[in-house]
Amino acid sequence: MLTYTLRRLLLAIPTLLLISLVIFFLVDLAPGSPASEIPLTVPPDVRAKILESMGINQPVYVRYLLWLKQFFYVEPLNGIDALFGTSFADGMQRIISYQTRGPVFSLIGERIPQTLKVIGTAYLVGVLIAVPIGIYSAYRQYSWFDQAGTLLAMIGFSVPTFFSGTLLIIIFSVMLGWFPTKYDTTLVVTDWASFVKQIKQMTLPVMTLGLANAAAISRYMRSSMLENMGHDYVRTARAKGMSERTVVLKHVLRNSMIPVVTVIALGIPSIFGGAIITENLFGVNGIGSALIGAIHGNDLPMVQTLAFIFAILIVLFNLIADVLYGLLDPRIRYD
Amino acid sequence: MPDGAAPVLAVRGLRTVFRTRGGEIHAVNDVSFHLERGELLGVVGESGSGKSVTMMSLIGLLPMPPAEIRAGTVMLGDQDLLRITPDALRDVRGAKVGFVFQDPMTSLNPVFNVGFQIAEPLRRHMGLTKAQAADRAVELLELVGIPDARKRLGDYPHQFSGGMRQRVMIAIALACDPDVLIADEPTTALDVTIQAQILELVKELRQKLGMAIIWITHDLGVIAGIADRVMVMYGGQVVEQAPVKDLFANPQHPYTRALLKTIPSLTGARADRLQVIEGQPPIMTAAPTACAFRDRCTHRFARCDAENPQRRSLDARPVGFGHDVACHWTPEAADA
Ligand SMILES: Nc1ncnc2c1ncn2[C@@H]1O[C@H](COP(=O)(O)OP(=O)(O)O)[C@@H](O)[C@H]1O
Ligand SMILES: [Mg+2]
Numbered sequence: 001m002l003t004y005t006l007r008r009l010l011l012a013i014p015t016l017l018l019i020s021l022v023i024f025f026l027v028d029l030a031p032g033s034p035a036s037e038i039p040l041t042v043p044p045d046v047r048a049k050i051l052e053s054m055g056i057n058q059p060v061y062v063r064y065l066l067w068l069k070q071f072f073y074v075e076p077l078n079g080i081d082a083l084f085g086t087s088f089a090d091g092m093q094r095i096i097s098y099q100t101r102g103p104v105f106s107l108i109g110e111r112i113p114q115t116l117k118v119i120g121t122a123y124l125v126g127v128l129i130a131v132p133i134g135i136y137s138a139y140r141q142y143s144w145f146d147q148a149g150t151l152l153a154m155i156g157f158s159v160p161t162f163f164s165g166t167l168l169i170i171i172f173s174v175m176l177g178w179f180p181t182k183y184d185t186t187l188v189v190t191d192w193a194s195f196v197k198q199i200k201q202m203t204l205p206v207m208t209l210g211l212a213n214a215a216a217i218s219r220y221m222r223s224s225m226l227e228n229m230g231h232d233y234v235r236t237a238r239a240k241g242m243s244e245r246t247v248v249l250k251h252v253l254r255n256s257m258i259p260v261v262t263v264i265a266l267g268i269p270s271i272f273g274g275a276i277i278t279e280n281l282f283g284v285n286g287i288g289s290a291l292i293g294a295i296h297g298n299d300l301p302m303v304q305t306l307a308f309i310f311a312i313l314i315v316l317f318n319l320i321a322d323v324l325y326g327l328l329d330p331r332i333r334y335d
Numbered sequence: 336m337p338d339g340a341a342p343v344l345a346v347r348g349l350r351t352v353f354r355t356r357g358g359e360i361h362a363v364n365d366v367s368f369h370l371e372r373g374e375l376l377g378v379v380g381e382s383g384s385g386k387s388v389t390m391m392s393l394i395g396l397l398p399m400p401p402a403e404i405r406a407g408t409v410m411l412g413d414q415d416l417l418r419i420t421p422d423a424l425r426d427v428r429g430a431k432v433g434f435v436f437q438d439p440m441t442s443l444n445p446v447f448n449v450g451f452q453i454a455e456p457l458r459r460h461m462g463l464t465k466a467q468a469a470d471r472a473v474e475l476l477e478l479v480g481i482p483d484a485r486k487r488l489g490d491y492p493h494q495f496s497g498g499m500r501q502r503v504m505i506a507i508a509l510a511c512d513p514d515v516l517i518a519d520e521p522t523t524a525l526d527v528t529i530q531a532q533i534l535e536l537v538k539e540l541r542q543k544l545g546m547a548i549i550w551i552t553h554d555l556g557v558i559a560g561i562a563d564r565v566m567v568m569y570g571g572q573v574v575e576q577a578p579v580k581d582l583f584a585n586p587q588h589p590y591t592r593a594l595l596k597t598i599p600s601l602t603g604a605r606a607d608r609l610q611v612i613e614g615q616p617p618i619m620t621a622a623p624t625a626c627a628f629r630d631r632c633t634h635r636f637a638r639c640d641a642e643n644p645q646r647r648s649l650d651a652r653p654v655g656f657g658h659d660v661a662c663h664w665t666p667e668a669a670d671a
Contacts, residue, residue, distance in 0.1 A: 232441040239396055239436075240456040240507060241429035254446050330491040331445055 001326055008319050019311045020071075024064045027304045067304065070095045075105050099299040107290060108306070112272075114185055115286030119275040122206040126213025127264055133214070134221020134260075138229060139248055149218060156215025165208040165281045172204060179204050185285040205282040209275060213267070220263055224256040231255075258328045265321040269313035341412075342369040343514050343547050344393075349407035350622075351392045351571075354400060361619040362388040364571040366407075369655060370515060375541065375548040377562030377579065379555050379594065383616040385571035386551045387437075390517050394432050395424050411515070430460040433508030433546075437520040439500035443492035449476075449503050450488030453510055460511045475506040478543075480536060498529035502536065509544065517549045522557070534561060555594050559583060567591050570617055570627025573646060577658035587649060587660040589632050626663065634664040 051057055058066070070093065077089035094103040137146040173181040180201050189195045228234070229252055237251045276288035287306065294302035326332045351363035362385050370376050378386050391397045393409050393416060409416040411431060416424060428434075436442045443452060453475055454468035463471060469488060476484035479502040492500055501521055508516055518537070522530035538561060541548060552558060558565055558579065565582045567575040567590065575588040586592045614631040626632070629639040642663070650657040 232436060232438060233444040235396060236434075236436065236442045236504070236507070237444065237455075239394070239428055239434040241425045241427070241459055242455060243425065246455075251444050251447075255444070258446075329446065330448075331493045 001323070004326070005319070005323055008322070012315050012319065016312060016315060019315075020068065020308050021064070023307045023311065024067060024304050025060065027300055027307065028060055028063075030298075030300070066093075067095065067301070071305065071308065078103075078105065095301050095305055097294070097299055097302045099294065099297045099302065104302050104305045107302070108287065108309070111285060111287045111290045114284055115272060115275065115279070115288065118183070118202055118205050118282075118284050119209060119271045119278070119286065119288075121202060122209035122275075122278075123213055123267070123271050125206055125210035127217055129210065130214040130217035131221055131260070134218040135225055135248070135253060135256075137218070137222045138225030138256075141226060146222075149222070152211075153215040153219050156211050157219075160277075161208050161212055162277050162281055164211070165204070165278060168204050168208055169281075182283040183285075185283075205278055205284060208281075209278050217260070217264065217267075221256065221260050224259050225252060228252045228255045258325060261328060262321045262325050265317050265324055268317050269310060272310060272313055340372060343372045343411070344370040345408075345410040346393065347408045347410075349389065349392060349409065350405040351388055351397070352403050352405055354403060358620055361622050362402075362571050363392060364619065364623055366568075366571070366573055367655060368566055368573060368576065370547045370549060371563075372514075373541075373545050373547055374563050375550060375561055377558035377565040378549060378551045378568060379553060379558055379565060380568035381553055381594075381616050383618070384568045386553075386568055387519050388571070389568070390434075390519060390549060390551065393517075394428050394434070395421070396428075396434070426460070429456040429508075429513075430511045431514050433510070433513040433516045435501070435504050435508045435516070435518040435521045438524045439497055439504055439521075440524065442504055443500055445492055448489050448491050449495070452492075453488075453503070453507050456507065456510045471510070472506075475510055476503070478509070478540070479503070479506045481506075496529075497525055498532060501525060501529075501533055505533075505536070505540070509540065509546075512544070513546055515547050515549065517551075519551045520553070521550075523552070523554075530557075537561065555597070567594070570623060571619055572623065572627060572661060574628065574662065575660045576646070576655060577649075581658045585658070587658070588628075588662045589634050589664065590628050591660075632664075636664070638663045 056063075074089055074092045074094055077092070078094060081087055081089050095105065096102070097104050097107060100107060133149055137149045140146055169181050172178050178200075183201050183205060187194060187198055187201070189198050225248075229248075234247060234252060237247045242251070272287050275286070276292055278284070279286045279288035280292060291303065291306050293299075294306065346369065347367050349363055349366045350361070353360040353362055364385075366385075366389050368376070378390075380386055388397065388402075392402070392404055392407075395416070397404075404417060407417060411427065414423075414427070416427060419427075443449070450469060450472050453472040454463075454465070457463045457468040457471050458465070472488055473484045476487060481487060481499060481502055487495075492503070495503060505518075505521070508518075521537075522533050525533065534557065537548070537550075550558070550562060555565075562579045565575075565577060565579050566573055567582075567588060569590050575582065575586070575591045577585075582591065583595070586595055617627055617630070619627065623643045625641065626635075626639040626644055629635045632639065644661045644663045646654045646659045646661045648654050648657055648659045652658075
């Protein structure tokens with residue numbers, strides 16, 4: 001398993017390099033230039049200086065190599081410096097945002113906690129709701145519970161989050177006034193009152209996204225359970241006199257979780273990338289809204305870096321899903 | 336047949352119906368039989384003749400719905416298994432009645448090691464601790480002839496061959512020392528040589544442990560070597576029942592006779608089943624009102640269409656205890 005993991009990690013390197021190349025050049029081809037953001041009143045020579053400081057005058061392959069070096073060398077060193085108070089990265093050029101003129105990674109570092117808190121919680125809530133619902137729906141297939149679950153899942157699938165989110169805001173914020181309409185990023189939890197406030201402002205975005213996630217995962221759980229419920233080993237477990245509880249929650253569930261865990265792991269990168277709409281709707285100042293802002297502002301380094309980070313996460317969680325599969329299913333041996 | 340002693344299992348008038356979208360399927364129609372202590376009862380019939388459904392009905396292993404047991408009693412000792420609570424029935428399954436299924440490749444849970452799967456009934460029914468159950472599991476694996484038993488407790492089913500897996504299944508079924516072992520075509524999915532090994536194993540275990548066995552197969556050749564008594568099933572009914580010698584020496588039902596012709600001859604050439612009995616067992620969409628075999632029978636006459644034959648004794652003993660057959664036709668009448 002370990003050698004397999006290492007081999008997969010090594011294989012990920014050329015994959016990621018190729019992806020980085022594609023991302024960098026594609027984004028670079030995008031129309032519009034950061035130069036257009038500079039007011040026209042700025043004299044040409046000053047304008048040229050600004051552009052030069054941004055490194056825009058270099059040929060594209062030079063900029064690519066520079067960016068790679070910054071991404072894989074300078075930024076990790078900076079991370080180490082920040083963690084341990086060392087100064088390895090002193091004087092090295094970091095990836096700089098066109099918009100803020102600050103390091104891209106500092107901005108990402110500010111935004112990630114917001115995203116993790118809200119979108120991550122939503123994903124977790126979605127999983128925690130979906131798994132028991134899926135199990136029970138399968139165990140009582142075609143019962144009213146299962147039918148209701150099917151209907152809700154269909155709604156969760158087909159209604160986009162900008163609609164369900166808006167609906168929740170209208171009902172629970174505007175009409176009932178239970179929750180705030182906007183997420184306050186600056187809120188710091190220091191005591192009970194601010195904790196309650198934080199929970200309250202998280203509720204609606206978490207519900208919106210959590211239900212959408214739960215819809216997909218519960219269906220997946222249900223069909224996996226149903227698939228396994230028909231297997232011969234289930235009859236064997238019953239023939240041994242095991243209780244229904246043991247049969248369903250041990251024998252069937254253990255087998256059914258294998259593909260579901262994989263799907264859950266594969267879905268984790270979407271926490272970072274897929275929640276753009278929800279973040280914007282509720283005003284959560286996270287990674288998704290950072291990406292939207294960067295696209296609007298022609299902030300190429302920011303877009304390139306964020307897109308590449310998403311790519312790394314996807315490759316990473318693919319690997320994690322495969323390894324988990326091997327850990328959960330004794331029939332799979334990677335070595 | 337030891338007279339006087341109560342049978343360990345007595346089934347009377349069992350009827351099992353599947354309610355499907357296409358209508359009802361009467362899979363078991365008024366089946367009665369009994370099992371003496373220590374006896375091996377062979378159950379034969381082509382696939383689809385209702386053998387598995389009959390046996391699974393006994394201990395509530397059929398999914399309900401669609402299955403529905405319409406009538407009958409299943410006496411195990413003094414308990415009627417059809418009328419006890421689901422919890423009480425679970426105390427019987429795996430403890431007093433062990434079940435071995437046809438396909439050892441799919442009958443074990445792939446994600447638990449065999450030690451765990453053998454220990455489960457031991458802990459559930461006999462209240463053993465983990466350590467005690469592991470010790471007993473080693474004993475059981477040795478009993479069914481798996482070498483290096485203790486080392487193999489941690490192995491998963493896929494690390495065993497088909498024959499070895501069936502041995503594990505037998506170990507599980509025998510774990511709690513059951514009164515009755517039901518083996519539903521336990522060798523059908525295995526190679527011929529492995530089949531023979533499993534048969535030998537069961538013979539040996541029977542001598543050691545003395546449990547009564549119901550052995551289901553569609554191969555009369557297998558039955559000849561191990562059974563005390565044979566019950567032939569067709570269309571969800573018992574069509575002939577006799578001590579093994581009588582059945583082979585003097586088969587009465589045209590279906591039994593046809594089955595006997597499918598046994599490989601001494602020269603090793605196997606008769607083609609389809610040549611011998613053309614057609615397939617019927618799917619019973621209603622309780623039989625005529626002979627279920629009549630469409631394939633070479634002796635068919637008017638009465639076969641009018642009336643479903645009941646089992647009648649061919650000797651002085653009551654139906655079920657000697658040689659009996661459910662057929663209107665008699666060889667004597669034909670010869671005369
Ligand atoms: N789950 C089910 N639903 C409907 N019909 C079934 C089901 N299981 C078995 N049957 C029917 O019951 C009859 C007897 O089947 P079975 O007992 O499995 O035969 P055997 O074990 O003798 O090969 C067959 O006609 C089969 O189609
Ligand atoms: Mg069968």
